[in-house]
Amino acid sequence: MRDKIIAAVMGAVLVILAGLIGVGGFLGYQAIERLDASMQTTASNVKDLGESVEEQSDGQESRINDSLSGVDLGLKINGIPTPVKLNVINPRVNAKSLAVGVDNRLTLDVPVNSVVMVNGRRYTGAVNLRFDRLSREVSHNTVIKISRSTGEQRTITIPSLPSDFPNLEVSGQNFATPKGDYYGNVGTGANTYVYRMTPAGAILYYRRGQDIDNLKKYTFGGKTYYSFFEAVPEYNQIRNFSLKFGQIVLLDDQYRQIRRIRLTPTKKLPQGGYAENHDYIFLSPTHYILMGEVYSPIRDGKGNTNEMRSTYIQELDGGKVTFEWLSSEHRELDDSYQELMDNNEDYMHSNSLVIDPKDGNFVLSARNQDAVMKIDHHTGAIVWTLGGKNDRFSLPKDQRFSRQHYAYFDDDHNLLLFDNGVSTGHTTIKRYTLDERNHKVTAFRNFDLGDHFSMYCGSVQQISPDRYFIGWGMASNKVLATLYDFKNDKVISEIVSSTSQSYRTQYFE
Numbered sequence: 001m002r003d004k005i006i007a008a009v010m011g012a013v014l015v016i017l018a019g020l021i022g023v024g025g026f027l028g029y030q031a032i033e034r035l036d037a038s039m040q041t042t043a044s045n046v047k048d049l050g051e052s053v054e055e056q057s058d059g060q061e062s063r064i065n066d067s068l069s070g071v072d073l074g075l076k077i078n079g080i081p082t083p084v085k086l087n088v089i090n091p092r093v094n095a096k097s098l099a100v101g102v103d104n105r106l107t108l109d110v111p112v113n114s115v116v117m118v119n120g121r122r123y124t125g126a127v128n129l130r131f132d133r134l135s136r137e138v139s140h141n142t143v144i145k146i147s148r149s150t151g152e153q154r155t156i157t158i159p160s161l162p163s164d165f166p167n168l169e170v171s172g173q174n175f176a177t178p179k180g181d182y183y184g185n186v187g188t189g190a191n192t193y194v195y196r197m198t199p200a201g202a203i204l205y206y207r208r209g210q211d212i213d214n215l216k217k218y219t220f221g222g223k224t225y226y227s228f229f230e231a232v233p234e235y236n237q238i239r240n241f242s243l244k245f246g247q248i249v250l251l252d253d254q255y256r257q258i259r260r261i262r263l264t265p266t267k268k269l270p271q272g273g274y275a276e277n278h279d280y281i282f283l284s285p286t287h288y289i290l291m292g293e294v295y296s297p298i299r300d301g302k303g304n305t306n307e308m309r310s311t312y313i314q315e316l317d318g319g320k321v322t323f324e325w326l327s328s329e330h331r332e333l334d335d336s337y338q339e340l341m342d343n344n345e346d347y348m349h350s351n352s353l354v355i356d357p358k359d360g361n362f363v364l365s366a367r368n369q370d371a372v373m374k375i376d377h378h379t380g381a382i383v384w385t386l387g388g389k390n391d392r393f394s395l396p397k398d399q400r401f402s403r404q405h406y407a408y409f410d411d412d413h414n415l416l417l418f419d420n421g422v423s424t425g426h427t428t429i430k431r432y433t434l435d436e437r438n439h440k441v442t443a444f445r446n447f448d449l450g451d452h453f454s455m456y457c458g459s460v461q462q463i464s465p466d467r468y469f470i471g472w473g474m475a476s477n478k479v480l481a482t483l484y485d486f487k488n489d490k491v492i493s494e495i496v497s498s499t500s501q502s503y504r505t506q507y508f509e
Helices: 002-021 028-063
Strands: 098-100 103-105 115-118 128-129 141-149 153-158 169-171 183-188 192-197 203-209 213-220 223-231 247-250 257-261 278-286 287-299 304-315 320-325 350-355 362-366 370-374 381-388 404-408 413-421 428-435 440-448 454-456 457-460 465-470 479-485 492-498 506-508
Touching: 002 350, 103 413, 153 203, 183 213, 183 479, 183 492, 192 213, 203 223, 213 278, 213 506, 223 278, 247 287, 257 381, 287 350, 304 362, 350 404, 362 381, 404 457, 413 457, 457 506
Parallel strands: none
Antiparallel strands: 098 203, 103 128, 115 141, 141 153, 169 492, 183 192, 183 506, 192 203, 213 223, 223 247, 247 257, 278 287, 287 304, 304 320, 350 362, 362 370, 370 381, 404 413, 413 428, 428 440, 457 465, 465 479, 479 492
């Protein structure tokens, strides 16, 4: 079939060529050269098509139609539905979530008149799967076998690490391993994974979801909790969104879902709604702070109406809203760098939120303001602004930043910034020691990280007095994160991936 397709297409191309040559060389040499290149591309595309047809043909030949073909196993792994197509002889199924060192619960519906074996044992009820490693090695696979006395049978293979999980490798292991682990995300759209990984590169947990990111770890009352953001696909079909809307998912120490969280209706936000993905904070399992966006019409003075996108912060404690903040109520923020784009004025694009451990106020990074601001946790007033057009600290040129992410305090209460450096095409880490009362920078250091450039996303955290963990976000190379020793000015280790699609990579003990 493949040969027939190629012959037909090449024959048609030759006929076209003959006709063109008969026009007296109208195309000229360069045009014919372009046509020759086009023919090569066409031949390549046809070859791909032929291979695709062969693969589909092979797939069709391996498909069967018997009494098991249309059966729904109702397979769930860790409570997540995991569809299995039983119209092929040996289905291979990727689990959406697995973890090391905990019970991974597998349940299914046994087909009528069938015997089901899971890893060599007859299935009579829920099975707990234990893994000491998550890998692509055959020995770590879960195998489900279904058989009927009439002869129909299936062998279902579930790898402990999905076949489409991006390769993650850690380079440079000649160092003292940090006590904690790395938490990150990789991929895009429906093929996004969050993961927990040791500094040596062993995957401890993964979860696949729709634009899932911002995996975090918390400890409250001696108990461990995990959380992440997951988009709601139906809500993210609007064009030109540079952020995602969805829910914050809270998990227990066994990675089991406790609840899914969204914004609560208030006077400022009557409809409630989904949180946005950039950041959130847990102060306890029932006390948390979410970020959102509020859209309101604005006019540009020429009769045009556009949508203004304002940052919204909501704090909930025991189910009650105790604080909310809306950027559109602070007119000093209107004078930003962001111009009207595609009918949406994203003049804030806030991308990180932390609580100052000294005074309990919020510190917000607003990417499209090129600024970081402190917000009074009680009144909502803007206490100060660092950077941008409303800068209160009179930053000189070498201390300014552009399109930054992740404003964060280190152990000495210095403010760390992941400066994407979009205006210069050079990404750096900046550290400020602030005299907040007098609006002065009393000490400053710029950490130059070589030729790295990250247009979007990114993060930086202090692990020890001299070591910093840097998540590169959407970087120009495929290094997702770097553990750097700034005292000795050297890279200790890096996470290298088969893809550079990542939002944030963090460290938690």
